[in-house]
Amino acid sequence: MCQLLAMNCNTPTDICFSFEGFAQRGGLTDQHTDGWGISFFEESACRSFHDTLPAAQSPIAKLIKDYPIKALNVISHIRQATIGAVELKNTQPYQRELWGQQWVFAHNGDLWDYKFTDSSPARPIGTSDSEAVFCDLLNQLRSLNPTTEPDIHSIYNCLKKFSSQARSFGTFNFLLSNGKYIFAHCSTKLCYIVRQAPFHEAHLSDKDISINFSTVTTEDDRVAVIATEPLTDNEEWTHFEKNQLLLFKHGKVLNFE
Helix, strand or coil: CCEEEEEEEEEEECCHHHHHHHHHCECCCCECCCCEEEEEEECCEEEEEEECCCCCCCHHHHHHHHCCCCEEEEEEEECCCCCCCCCHHHCCCEEEEECCEEEEEEEECCECCCCCCCCCCCCCCCCCHHHHHHHHHHHHHHHHCCCCCCCHHHHHHHHHHHHHHHHHHECCEEEEECCCCEEEEECCCCEEEEEECCCCEEEECCCCCEEEHHHCCCCCCEEEEEECCCCECCCCCEECCCCEEEEEECCEEECCC
């Protein structure tokens, strides 16, 4: 199984602390050694980094840990390959255009026997089940309105229905963002934490590093972090319910169910 990480906040924030621990799971504290990737949304632009090396060994991952890129939304993925070879084209997160926006997607799980529906315009480049299902998901969203972004409730309902169908092929934990918000769906395992005032010290589970967030934040800051497994061992993380779909915006959790 792969590992997922996301950050959604109300003011541009760097993900260095969370990513420092997350990257250890790419070959040190866990067995996910088949590449990794990360995407940062900065206003309407999205910058992405990918590597087929394990995250714990990747020079690009070291750059991310040392370079405080500030963003409102971030999605990252560490891969354990099952469907599709270890190649850059099969490395997540995947990125496509929809309604004049960049959409980024990362998936954890195996969708055995899943086949792309051969529709358009979004089409896979690689050979993974994750990219195939992402392209189908985007084409389903586009069918709501080919040119203009629908209201958020319509998008939510479309994703909810699509997720139910995709789960019939296997495990479908995913993160999806257009830079304004993040959708997170849990098929089997996903958790989150919302950090806001009063801020406290946090200690990573995968590396002996701590940070006192009260020294690097303001009382108005709010940051939601989503991960496959809790990244810290001295904070209370909330675990998703099975088959739950949540929307994160400005560091808040919105549940339309």
